[in-house]
Amino acid sequence: MIEYVKGELVDATPAYAVVETVGVGYGVNISLNTYSAIQGKKEVLLWIHESIREDAYALFGFATRQERAMFLLLITVSGVGANTARMILSEMTVAELCNAISSANEKLLKSVKGIGLRTAQRIIVDLKDKIITAGIVQELPADAGEASVDIGVKDEAVGALTMLGFAPAPSQKVVVSILKQQPDLPVEQVVKMALKQIK
Secondary structure, eight states, rough: OOOEEEEEEEEETTTTTEEETEEEEEEEEEOOHHHHTTOSSEEEEEEEHHHHHHOOEEEESSSHHHHHHHHHHHTTTOOOOOOHHHHHHSSSSSSHHHHHTTTOOOHHHHTTOOOOOHHHHHHHHHTTTTTHHTGGGGSSSGGGGGGSHHHHHHHHHHHHHHTTTTOOHHHHHHHHHHHHOEEEEEEHHHHHHHHHHOO
């Protein structure tokens, strides 16, 4: 199984990239968001999903693990194939898609080419809880006050709280407020304090 491809970006279009690694050129299907992230770079790393069917073998590549995780969730929804999932991730960022799903915004999902009302509703129903348990919601835009806190500690603490069953949004709020007051705390202490404060 290919986890990622890292190497020289030989060619890139908004839907397709060729990455050369150890003398082999990998042709990878990409989203518009990934294209924007890798455009103009010489060296790239793409997180890979291998799509293997009887009649085809294709690689789908993503600039971030969160985008790949969202893609993998999307293709579990009945009626959403790999190309449709890629189309959705070309029209919206992971954060925007999470917002659309968590706020049940059918209209926004329907605006994607190839997505009808029924499929939009299915995406919302099937993925509303999954985006939280998968931790993808952490990709949502951070508020301005978070710039001053240690992102690594914050992400690790929020991840730990999410694994313990707490929703990412309130967890993030509590963790950020703790780190603002005590920026040098290690992750374990942040998690312990958050557990006392979290609702």
